[in-house]
Amino acid sequence: MQPAEPRHISFSNSDPNNILVTGRDVFKFYKLENFQLRPSHNQVMKKEAEVSTNYTCHTWLPDGRIALCTDLGQILILESNGDYKSVQAYDPKKISWPIYALIPY
Numbered sequence: 799m800q801p802a803e804p805r806h807i808s809f810s811n812s813d814p815n816n817i818l819v820t821g822r823d824v825f826k827f828y829k830l831e832n833f834q835l836r837p838s839h840n841q842v843m844k845k846e847a848e849v850s851t852n853y854t855c856h857t858w859l860p861d862g863r864i865a866l867c868t869d870l871g872q873i874l875i876l877e878s879n880g881d882y883k884s885v886q887a888y889d890p891k892k893i894s895w896p897i898y899a900l901i902p903y
Contacts, residue, residue, distance in 0.1 A: 804819050809858075842876065854867050854868060859902050873886040
C-alpha cells in the first residue's frame with residue numbers, strides 16, 4: 799500500500815477561508831480562522847463505497863460546490879461543506895481513465 803500523497807491545494811472561490819487539500823487517500827478541509835488553519839473534516843462525507851479515494855484533482859464550481867476527480871475517471875460532486883452529492887461520468891463496466899485536470903466554466 800502506498801502512503802497518502804497530497805497533490806492539489808486550493809482556496810474556495812466563494813469563501814477564501816475554506817481550503818481543500820486532495821490527493822491519494824487525502825481529502826482534508828480546512829478553515830482559516832484568526833490566522834490559523836483549523837481542520838474541518840478529513841474525508842468525503844457520505845460517499846458510496848465503490849468511489850475511489852485516489853483523488854487526482856478538484857475544482858471549486860461557480861456556485862461554491864466542488865468537483866472532485868479520481869484515478870478511475872469518477873467525477874464526484876460535493877456540497878461546499880464537503881458532503882457527497884453524486885457521482886458523474888462513471889460507468890463501472892467500462893475501462894476507466896484517470897482525470898487529471900478540471901476547468902469550471
